Amino acid sequence: MRDFDLTTLRLFVSVCETGNIARAGERASIVGSAISKRLAQLEHQVGTPLLARKRHGVVPTAAGQTLLEHARGMLDSAARIERDMESYVAGARGQVRILASVSAMTESLADDVAAFLQMPAHRSIQVDMEERVSPEIVRGVRDGLASLGVCWDAADLGALQARAYRSDHLCIVVPPGHALAKRKSVRFEQTLDYEHVSLPVNSAVQVMLQRAAARLGRSLIHRVIVTNFEAALRVVRAGLAISLVPREVAEGPAAVYGLHLIPLAEPWAQRRFIVCYRDEALLSPAARLLVEHLAAQATP
Template identity: 25%
Template sequence: MAIEIRQLRAFLAIAETGSIGRAAERVHLTQPAISRTLAEMERRLGHRLFERHARGMAPTAAGETLLPYARLMIFEAEQARRALDALDGLERGVVRVGAVGTIVRGLLPGVVRTLLANAPGLSCSIIEAPDEQLQAQLCAREIDLVIGSAAVDDGELATIGECRHDDRFTVFAAADHPLSDTSLAAVLACDWVMPLEAMAPRRMFLETVAATGAGVTPRIALETTSHDAMLRFVAETRLLGWLPQSLIADALAAGQVRVIAVPELHVSRRFFLLQRARGSLPPAARAFIDLLPLISGETE
């Protein structure tokens, strides 16, 4: 049984679009050509891979079984091409990294500056998103590495190191906020703006509050997915916020917000470097890792 990469690309296009016509457009084939490619693939495998229905085409049980392996084989073929392109050095290649906001703003600019100075032919794709979204993109092979606040070793993803980066969360308020009593009880009695409930910083905040033993659950009056929105709402309302100092530094310097000194709520978090548990890293990604200030860990 010999399956070619071009056949896998056609199979994947049909599975993802649910249509012979749209799949043909994606892989730049005519509809008869992609139909012949699918028929030849099914003949070689000895299994029917799709069923036709009123809304298009859906994978059979055999097709569903093949799907993750097809994605992996296509990805590895692309990685091989990228590795061969880089044999003469890092003249070409793309570093695809996902990171949480404080890493994008604090750690990565210096790393990327050094990387591009060492290898001017490289390019970088940096994605900023919450941990959960980054992990999903890593699993989907949309990025090669993640630097986030969660260590993961679940068979799909693997933690390969811990980054050395100081990231202290702090309470902040509008510069003209009337709060004068900065005791823990008084601060927790205020209304807050927070990330969505499912996001890691929100969980971390509530765990930090619980660890104080105050026996109070702060009222979350506003929630958002955006750090910038949190800053804007805090600056223009009487809500309190809780973000890393690196993310509020510009607003502090501009006099828009001020820090509320509550030692019990000023905590640091750790950052971890993740890659997929299976498959290899392209040379460009390895060069990127070599520049990270890792406390521990080795790439495979």
Template identity: 35%
Template sequence: MRFDLVDLHLFIAVADERSITRGAVRAHLALASASARIKGLEQTFGAVLLRRGRRGVELTAAGESLLDHARIVIHNVDAMRGDLAAYASGVRASVHLLANTSGLSEHLPKALAAFLREHPDINVDVEERESTDIAAAIAIGAADLGFAAKHALPDNAERFRFSEDRLILVAPRRGEFAGRRQIDFQELTTCDFVGLTNSIALQGHIAKHASRLGMRLRFRARLRDFDAICLMVAADVGVAVVPEAAARRCARSMPIMMIKIRDPWANRRLAICARSFKALPRPAKQLVEHLRKAAQ
């Protein structure tokens, strides 16, 4: 087979743009050269990769398969370049990890800190995403590892359980829910809430399930920090939904109470996931082994 990285970059660009013309521009190639390269790929693989039409191109099943593999190849090449370039600056490697809000704020910091202390030659680039977005990114090879709710992961994603992540309602100790141990989320329709900013992934998760129940949550304040949210609840500004780990920590020093939310979506299992643990670069494999040992 004869094809190169330019061909793969071009094919990804054409697939993303759904146009050979726009793909050629994005890949910095002349249209004639781009067309010839696409035809060369089809001849190399002996399969039609694109269906041409007036409004652009559509991927065939073979094209979808090639796109999937091309993204993995380009991701691995970029990782290789980054790792080798890092040798010149004294840092060996970097691992790209996507994590949901709870993982990033409550479950990962301690384990990551220990890993980074033990491996001064490895950097970890952590990016916050919603669990469903993490699953999609891992599926196309856009990141090395993901830390997401297990229910959001596709069957073909490899994973192992890391921790439980129950979402808890926190309320003032002397408020209207005093004495309650459990509650259905639907009961909170008329409540004032203290929540996370819209840019934070967990807030999207909560808002999505509220919408499915026909609820429109009323927010008195939006903050980026669970401790700050719990302080607002303690001051009787409203109620809030936060991870149980954060709620327990804050309840030790604040006059708030924790109430179990009965709805199934509030009880999540968090997992470390990858497209293939075996195919990961060595630094990512080292992080995986560390996280396996740290799993609760």
């Protein structure tokens, strides 16, 4: 198949979003007939109809909907390439993209990156960060979507290389008056009698908890699934469930909400994070400097 033309894809997305070729033409300052010609060529290129004509406009066919999703991704990637190149034109000496877990992002990564960028020698370096779950971080770094990934060291890295970063400590958070609230520590098995509020089930920590429960012949009861720790603590404050979260994240909000933090008495309660990448020898100078800075924050 021949290479897709980005201008045609951009017009195709606009037509799908407006549902009307004429309106898409007004948005792009192009006559409708020119757009129709491009779309016809695109349909010929892929070998299937992409738009269905309706009484008051057009809608994407099943094939068109699939192409629409891919086209948006391609256009987003093209826009990022343009921004990255503009940073060099403006005098930036490097650009680094990081994919990071919610734990790393919430606890320390943002502060560590900010400290790195505030150093006089690094002020011309640009760092972009995006939150992902651990499997997506590994896949994104492996596929070249980001230079660096920051995730839990329990993630399956495959052929990726890694350096040690920081660590945290998992604990149980419960509301006042809960049956576990007065305990000095708690075993994971003891928490399985209660409903949990959890992060997405494909995150590294949730996969680990499910496996730990399975080894005990039990299952983890998810009452609520959220995407961040702030939401999890709000659910606990409401008395709907308990949650297993890093102590480093929960200490401040727990004091405000009046929640109880109970250390988790398990050998895996201390988690270690890593900075991963495809090949250190192939890292850009900016990425290598950032890796060294983050590795210097490693906890024993």
